[in-house]
Ligand code: ADP
């Protein structure tokens with residue numbers, strides 16, 4: 001007995017070779033086949049009387065074969081098969097190349113459909129290589145012609161016909177695939193039966209049913225992701241976190257001690273976070289804000305409240321240099337406070353005491369942390385190290401990492417002597433479109449800083465044509481003479497140059513030898529060791545390097561206020577959101593800053609895209625555009641992630657379905673957090689967890 005879990009090799013006409021080819025499409029069971037959806041449909045529903053067909057278009061006709069025979073072409077000695085079919089209105093010729101077996105498949109007198117493009121030759125109109133399909137008494141339904149015909153994305157010379165045949169064979173077993181979607185949702189949204197949808201998605205009877213099927217399948221995919229997010233959220237609510245008071249007076253005093261006024265967004269985000277912290281359930285929040293929008297200050301405000309409540313904060317950055325930067329910033333803003341701050345990275349352990357920063361031994365620092373003497377610990381992921389133990393860690397802030405694993409959080413929980421779950425804030429400068437955030441980060445609450453501090457000079461952005469390159473170089477030189485610094489970003493020049501070694505090295509050599517031999521130029525690419533990279537970054541930060549040539553991986557978040565020019569080579573090769581990020585590296589101080597875009601392609605499309613960068617109001621606007629143009633995988637590097645692989649049909653632009661799915665996921669989880677009434681759904685969710693944890 002075959003089931004949906006049976007291997008495809010059990011289907012008729014599937015031998016070892018085809019099995020292997022299908023494996024390369026990640027198809028090994030009948031169910032995999034059923035879930036391998038078409039990427040488009042050819043509408044061949046309309047049947048045209050032969051008398052009505054004209055040259056140069058695609059037609060489907062239905063008729064009887066009059067004659068069929070093979071012959072050789074005079075010159076090339078290739079085999080041509082010719083047939084004539086006729087209907088009540090007329091007759092027409094069909095020609096196939098190099099398919100001599102056709103005379104064995106199709107016989108005179110048989111009824112067939114032909115679908116294909118018509119052409120005109122010396123002897124008039126004919127079908128060139130039409131798709132054919134026989135009509136018999138026992139087989140009335142067609143798969144390849146005279147219908148909405150599914151087209152699949154295939155490789156290894158698997159033909160569409162062959163694949164459709166396999167799908168057709170596997171579809172009956174779709175009945176055995178359990179439908180885990182709760183009945184109340186199906187009823188409420190009048191969703192069609194799953195098995196029906198699976199049939200319709202492959203071989204739609206009409207456009208209406210196809211739409212229904214697409215909606216249902218997209219809903220299934222998105223609902224499951226939403227459900228997972230809501231489940232994580234609900235599970236977190238069962239855990240205990242410290243209740244952190246909002247110290248209104250001190251917070252006001254702190255903000256008024258700053259040399260500037262908080263932006264409304266900073267104020268609102270801080271308030272949202274502080275409100276979360278007053279609850280006894282762990283916060284799980286993402287703070288989004290453009291580069292330079294002042295997220296660090298928000299982090300400082302909440303760390304202050306946490307310290308005043310008597311708890312410890314861990315502030316983690318992805319690199320040592322960023323950790324050092326944050327340490328410096330916090331020391332500056334808390335100059336007049338009694339808060340003890342420490343830096344803990346692999347190579348550097350420092351502590352601030354009475355406004356003096358001094359080195360400290362690792363063991364001594366670890367002791368101070370465990371005794372609770374240090375209130376804010378800034379560091380890299382070295383903070384999760386085994387030896388470190390906190391007295392009462394209640395808040396974890398992570399910069400530039402969107403998601404902090406539940407496991408990582410659990411580790412930190414164990415490290416705190418209170419054994420309470422820490423509140424968690426993640427900060428990112430990547431403008432994540434709402435739909436993506438909802439789907440990918442459904443378990444996180446969102447705070448957004450969507451304005452820049454007042455008084456920032458607008459970055460002057462120019463698309464530079466090749467003939468103006470010399471001028472641009474002269475301009476760069478002038479800026480450097482004024483004491484400023486310059487970034488040059490290079491795109492990958494070839495597929496294999498994954499780490500940008502070649503791209504950057506060529507540019508680096510060119511600048512060093514030909515353009516600016518007298519200046520100090522630095523190089524940064526993906527093949528370099530972490531230590532080397534840190535060294536170069538530090539030299540750039542200390543203005544020992546005038547021009548930094550880098551791949552697209554320039555570390556997000558690095559603050560080099562002295563840099564005033566961002567040059568982007570091959571700009572059209574980057575996504576808009578990415579370009580926006582690059583540009584954000586400059587314009588972080590009082591200096592007027594510039595962004596020069598060099599494009600290799602002169603195409604209208606490239607120009608339009610780059611122009612969007614000149615006009616867009618903020619990063620979110622660009623991110624939405626990018627999402628539409630290029631899809632999420634490209635932009636966020638999440639193509640391979642388990643999350644997106646769950647979305648076979650649904651797209652992140654299916655905003656309405658996402659919202660609907662979220663609504664229902666919340667409803668189900670709220671009424672039945674353990675999903676006891678939905679065993680199938682529960683099982684499906686466990687399966688999904690496994691996929692995602694494999695990442
Ligand atoms: P990011 O959001 O990229 O982490 P930062 O927190 O590094 O941004 O802030 C960038 C710069 O802006 C810092 O030098 C900071 O002191 C300054 N800044 C932050 N908030 C304001 C504000 N409200 N007004 C003026 N400058 C501000």
Ligand code: MG
Nearest residue numbers: 295296399557
């Ligand atoms: Mg930052």
